[in-house]
Amino acid sequence: MSNKTLPAWIDIGVIPLINVCMAFAVSGLVILLIGENPIEAVQYILMGAFGYDEGIGYTLYYTTNFIFTGLAVSIAFHAGLFNIGGEGQAYIGGLGVGLMCLSLDSFMPWWALFPFAIAAGAAFGAAWAFIPAYLQAYRGSHVVITTIMFNFIASALMVYLLVNVLIEPGSMAPQTRSIADAATIPSIKELFAGLGIDISNSPLNISIFLALACCVLMWLLLWHTRLGYAIRMIGFNQNAAIYSGINTKRVIVITMCISGAMAAMVGINEVMGAQERVLLDFVAGAGFTGIAVSLMGRNHPIGIVIASLLFGALYQGGAELSFEVANITSDLVVVIQGLVILFCGALSLMIKPGLEKLFIKLTAAKESADV
């Protein structure tokens, strides 16, 4: 009944903005409580995230990861599935990317290796999502539970492989050898250097373009193909999908595989780009952040890009904040991030009824004034 009352620009523009502001207001209170200046803190966050080239580089580097995982969560959402397993799928996907790169890096330059690495990562990520998907579709095991479990399995598997199998001989750290320089994808720094512009070092690399391309592909898939039509129908109303003769089980499995493959692209950014090797825990929570990103971005690629940018800025700005202000520890930065997720995700509709009333009053006043 209340789905038509607010214009879209309020729904997807103003409400998230107010939510972010509220999150910052509460964070400000917390910062005030520990005796620091909240305005200064916000300045540090903003300057750290957008104030200089290295900061922007890091912000966009995080953004890249979040776009991938956000898209991964969102496509599953469209089919009514809650894929909590982005973390594990990205981890295993990175393994695929790493294996492909490590076995071919002495023969191929990066641009030749790139499609193979993407394919390998996607295949590994999809395979990791396939099992929970199959169990959901054909055996009725809930995908939320199985994907969570698969995160743990992925983690254990990767530790085993990195400690016992893939470890660089003689290395203290459980990580593979680094991928040959020629086989890693160019960083944005190198790209700019090619244009004669010198920018600071950051892990940002060309996988951000891959991320943006994935957004477009996802949009096309969901709203311009039969598969997308079927995915969305299953998400909205599974009975209607069966009524329409859609093989819902098959589509569920395919959707989860796409979701896993999308999450696995984090491996391209990290393994082939930023870290240039496979190492422990390189996903670092991006898979979980993707859930918040997807929620905030209303499962739409454009929204996901914006939400990813916000979270990227929070990560980088937050690091900057805890670097600059001794009293603000990394835990407090997590608190601030948590508040943003709380207000934008869990409480995202909290202010909607009030805003609706206000809007109706305002438009009513305007109409009567017009009369």
Place this chain on the structure above:
Amino acid sequence: MQPPAIDLRKINKSFGPVQANKNVNLKVAKGSIHGIIGENGAGKSTLMSILYGFYEADSGEILVNGKLSSIRSSKDAIYAGIGMVHQHFMLIENFSVLENVMLGAELSSSLKESKISAREELQRLSNEFGLAVDPDAITGDLAVGLQQRVEILKALYRGAEILILDEPTGVLTPQEVRQLFEILNALRKRGVSVMLITHKLQEILAITDEVTVMRGGTMVATRETATTTKEELAELMVGRKVLLEVDKTPAKPGKVLLEAKNLTIKDSSGVTRLDNVSLKVHAGEILGIAGVSGNGQTELLDVLSGIVAVQQGSVVLGGCAIDKDNVLNAKDFRHLSLGHVAEDRHKQGMVTDFSARETAIMGFQDEPEFNGRIFMNNKAVTEHCVKLMAEFDVRPGNPHLKSANFSGGNQQKLCIAREMERKPKVLLVGQPTRGVDIGAIEFIHQQVVSLRDAGSAVLVVSVELEEVMSLCDRIIVMFEGRIVGEMAAADADAQKLGLLMGNAGSESDTSAQEITAS
């Protein structure tokens, strides 16, 4: 003179730009049965929700027994002596009747004491109003009519003197309806005021003292029931003259186009839902399936349309035998020239979150005309929807509007348009006019008849007896998954069908009487 039990004055309520109630005034006399009638979206439910405290009115006053009352929650409403029996019962199925009645209104913090006093009170109410129910029966095991009694008892137990009944007869057999009306009469005699919300003109005329007609959020008229007619009420509801009878020529049945042979379906918990059902539908006839809802009609439609796989027996359609070794899905059935208008469009027949154009290709999403090599041909999809909307008079004719934002009748027209557009040889129609306004009913019936006249076989499932009798040529009655009777529509009347529909309804009658006796 006594003040009216309910006196609503200038009630206004809007949801965004939609004004659901406009300056509504309504008086309900004490100890009377007051009918409120109107099409879907006329504002009946909103008005009752305001009265029961679910919504707050934007402006206006509510007087209960002449006293200005502020009703902000259902608790306030109960306190003011208003009780409500919802269309969908608010009962906990695995609680006993007694527990359901006392739930939330326990008299003591000790459960045992509460039960003892509640049992006494329940006994008193049962005797006073003739509402016999076994207090220890598990609610879920009771027949629907008895569950409804529990709902009424629940309201009375909380001291209700004004009872709102929202579409109470939708799920009842004719016999159960008769019993309900007896109860309402008893309530009226004891001074309880009843507000009866319905869209069935027949019932209004049968039981009410006064009737109020709503249309488009406003009160159109209030009539003394004795002075009005069905035709007048229909005209007031729709705002123009309506044809209540279906205008059709006698059927000329041809060869069999759809046949079910010994179909048996068990659900996931092993309960038999469809029990050895065989039937034939001929070209050029409309076969009606009558029955109280939940007696296997849904399963029959599902298996005849490929939604549920055949487990035992077979379906013969378009020269193709479908059985458990030859499983086809809904899309394959459509390719055998079958159209299927789902019983429950919100659950099956459409996706309320889709735009109309997306809803309009459901089931045909893989057809080449809507697809390019990789991408869908969105232009063709939109044009298709525009065409359907024009042919079937769907309003507003905006293919990009969200399906949920169409009225029930227009949603149904869109679904029927989609299923009839390809002139299917066989058309299954579940509840053709559920939640559809009278104006659209006429149109839908005409369309179904014209398809029959063009030589298609039509199978209609409906819980509305009148509809089955007037629309169909031949009628089959289902009870507990079995076919319990068949007759030509011309030979059918409500009494005959009702008896068949209630097959075991007579049993529950006797059990109810036994309790009264004891």
Place this chain on the structure above:
Amino acid sequence: MKRQLIMLTAAVSIASSAMAAELKPAVVFDMGGKFDKSFNQGVYEGVEQFRNETGIKYREFEVTNPSQREQAIRKMAQRKSNPVLAIGFAQATALEKVAKDFPETKFSIIDAVVDLPNVQSIVFKEHEGSFLVGLLAAMKSESKAVSFIGGMDIPLIRRFNCGFAQGAKYAVKDIKVISNMTGSTPSAWNDPVKGGELARSQFDRGSDVVFAAAGGTGIGVYQAAKDAGKFAIGVDSNQNHIHPGTMLTSMIKRVNVAAYNTFKGVQDDTWKAGFNVLGLAEGGVAWAYDEHNKALITAEMKAAVDQAKADIIAGKIVVHDYMSDSKCPSL
């Protein structure tokens, strides 16, 4: 102006590279954070001690994801922090990159080796200390079975495990050594509940002395040992005081001392690049003997462990290092 300033700074630093007022130390903690009840915390205690004694403040940063390692170390160097102390083997790669870009800055790294002229690599011979506590455990055991609980399953912890097993078997040839790792994610460092469960299951399998090298997880292990009337061995710092009578001893790894010495060394101008391997001989690892566990250590045990320590220092006993070949002959 700026250039002059830089030249001036350079001149001063040549004249006296360690004027106290100039010292701007920095530390980059690894994932887990400075209160990880494990070795990040040991570092934290060391640098705090330095601050309290000298009044010199230090910059700090807690890494929360892998790419922040290089970012933080680089930022410290850019801000002219000197020395920069990096914690943990995971920071080695990042430190290597940054140290090349800032040859003037002194870097130290704990638990990893980075071979650059301006980097001091501090590593501990945990296997040696573990050998000693393994020996004590075996001598104390009446059931002829001892056990090990590691935190996260990484080579470093296997080094503890391997040293412990060697020590136990050195003392009692046919003793049974049960080993378990708590988990495969960093949360394994702080899971006392699971630690307790693992300890109980090891007791069920016959062990009566358990050595936990698992950070905060150890707390649960010690509690379980106390409840079951068994013995436990602490790790990293001296944890004997936690449950006197239950804590047989602790394998001390003096991370705090190493961290303190890094800052202090730069202040006193004694800091040197290169390897700094801290074993029994250097006092980097040790077994704890104090008033809390005096009663548990018999004279015979003390004599044996002191002898073993002397033999290791003298090279008569060679404790195999798991990380040298990723193998443990005693397990």
